[in-house]
Amino acid sequence: xxxxxxxxxxxxxxxxxxxxxxxxxxxxxxxxxxxxxxxxxxxxxxxxxxxxxxxxxxxxxxxxxxxxxxxxxxxxxxxxxxxxxxxxxxxxxxxxxxxxxxxxxxxxxxxxxxxxxxxxxxxxxxxxxxxxxxxxxxxxxxxxxxxxxxxxxxxxxxxxxxxxxxxxxxxxxxxxxxxxxxxxxxxxxxxxxxxxxxxxxxxxxxxxxxxxxxxxxxxxxxxxxxxxxxxxxxxxxxxxxxxxxxxxxxxxxxxxxxxxxxxxxxxxxxxxxxxxxxxxxxxxxxxxxxxxxxxxxxxxxxxxxxxxxxxxxxxxxxxxxxxxxxxxxxxxxxxxxxxxxxxxxxxxxxxxxxxxxxxxxxxxxxxxxxxxxxxx
Numbered sequence: 001x002x003x004x005x006x007x008x009x010x011x012x013x014x015x016x017x018x019x020x021x022x023x024x025x026x027x028x029x030x031x032x033x034x035x036x037x038x039x040x041x042x043x044x045x046x047x048x049x050x051x052x053x054x055x056x057x058x059x060x061x062x063x064x065x066x067x068x069x070x071x072x073x074x075x076x077x078x079x080x081x082x083x084x085x086x087x088x089x090x091x092x093x094x095x096x097x098x099x100x101x102x103x104x105x106x107x108x109x110x111x112x113x114x115x116x117x118x119x120x121x122x123x124x125x126x127x128x129x130x131x132x133x134x135x136x137x138x139x140x141x142x143x144x145x146x147x148x149x150x151x152x153x154x155x156x157x158x159x160x161x162x163x164x165x166x167x168x169x170x171x172x173x174x175x176x177x178x179x180x181x182x183x184x185x186x187x188x189x190x191x192x193x194x195x196x197x198x199x200x201x202x203x204x205x206x207x208x209x210x211x212x213x214x215x216x217x218x219x220x221x222x223x224x225x226x227x228x229x230x231x232x233x234x235x236x237x238x239x240x241x242x243x244x245x246x247x248x249x250x251x252x253x254x255x256x257x258x259x260x261x262x263x264x265x266x267x268x269x270x271x272x273x274x275x276x277x278x279x280x281x282x283x284x285x286x287x288x289x290x291x292x293x294x295x296x297x298x299x300x301x302x303x304x305x306x307x308x309x310x311x312x313x314x315x316x317x318x319x320x321x322x323x324x325x326x327x328x329x330x331x332x333x334x335x336x337x338x339x340x341x342x343x344x345x346x347x348x349x350x351x352x353x354x355x356x357x358x359x360x361x362x363x364x365x366x367x368x369x370x371x372x373x374x375x376x
Contacts, residue, residue, distance in 0.1 A: 003015065089172060203365075287362055
């Protein structure tokens, strides 16, 4: 449907082009408010998406459509990266759990021998396989949350890119995942929806996996009130830090005491920790999206305070200097969030609870000292 077939229902409108999309900011004619049956039929036929901007009045509507067909995705690349990352996470988990892979092949081995060795190693590393499936599921849910909401607004977004890491240098076998937004965000409503969808989708999966893992974990009740969770991985014990959310889930399911985590609970812990990292109000992290959507350009000041806070925490707890440096590197030195196309358009009242709940989620998942006694 071309614009001239729906514009008769508007008193006036403004059209702008953002790379591959047409954005129409319109004022609906008084006789078609409600909307009228004719306008409803026209909106149903609109080849894109639309939403009402009622904070600017009951007559304001925003319509968006693509101006060109979506690009052909290289699905083979995304599937390959997912499988490769799954393999490196599996290998890393096996090493953590004292099941380091041995790929030495006996001289003169035939196919049956090789198959038997493979089956035996998979059976021996079943817990590592479960950890890999759980962690990859959390990462996939997080990125698909962003992807689905981006598509809902006809934003040109890539499928998730998963980043494998050698298990010899990264003890969980991955640097995470991301999607590329290849067209700009129109307003702060879109930003808050796309930004919040990932953390909440990933959190639901992470908490579910954590709960199942906790029920499979061993609890030592001799030291009640201990707030850190002792993890035994193979022969190497280390502690993982707690957060308000982790404490609540742990208290609800297993009570007080030291918890020797099952590998699934360990994957859930990492999923919640990754959620917390993404929710920091810095640059184009998810937390930066949320804070900019709520307070606009004032996000820059909060982001600077947060970054300096990471530097200060680095004097007390290891790892934060690396994260602070990565944020500057990936953001090309920028901590402030870039502007959206229409920064002055207010977000709907229904999005404020979403934004505030997501900001509160950062507080609930924050762990200042995530790995207090890492010794491997």
